[in-house]
Amino acid sequence: MNFLRIIFAVVFLTVSSGLSAQRTPVKVKKAIGYKVPKLTTSLGNFKDTMYITPTEALTVIGMPLKITDAKNNPYTVSSYQFAYRQIVTTEDEQTGKPSNSTSIKSSLFKNSPLPDLWLTTIRERIRPGEEYIFFAVIAKDAQGRVMYSPDLKLIVK
Numbered sequence: 001m002n003f004l005r006i007i008f009a010v011v012f013l014t015v016s017s018g019l020s021a022q023r024t025p026v027k028v029k030k031a032i033g034y035k036v037p038k039l040t041t042s043l044g045n046f047k048d049t050m051y052i053t054p055t056e057a058l059t060v061i062g063m064p065l066k067i068t069d070a071k072n073n074p075y076t077v078s079s080y081q082f083a084y085r086q087i088v089t090t091e092d093e094q095t096g097k098p099s100n101s102t103s104i105k106s107s108l109f110k111n112s113p114l115p116d117l118w119l120t121t122i123r124e125r126i127r128p129g130e131e132y133i134f135f136a137v138i139a140k141d142a143q144g145r146v147m148y149s150p151d152l153k154l155i156v157k
């Protein structure tokens with residue numbers, strides 16, 4: 001019994017001493033002389049959060065995302081996430097009456113515009129109140145530097 005206590009104490013002290021060891025901090029190099037520009041994410045003529053008509057939604061949803069800075073220099077889209085908040089009809093189980101609700105579909109994409117399957121699904125059922133959100137947009141400049149671009153949210157009115 002005492003033998004087990006001694007072994008437990010030795011193992012405990014060995015493990016706990018390894019946990020308390022200090023680590024040397026990793027030095028991160030800063031990009032000297034480079035200031036990240038203010039970027040803009042757009043789809044067609046739409047930027048930031050905007051309300052669009054169903055007709056505008058039909059045409060603009062198939063366009064590629066564009067990333068530019070204040071001087072209108074283009075940036076390459078590296079990846080982005082797209083969320084489609086759609087209006088769906090559900091049935092109340094108790095009353096049997098239909099009611100509107102929302103459903104969200106989202107995915108990560110590395111190419112713009114959206115894939116044909118997504119475009120077909122969206123275009124077949126555009127309804128007022130639906131939202132198309134491009135977020136976590138990552139852009140690259142001509143030198144290969146990676147940076148975030150602002151989100152874009154389009155709401156069908």
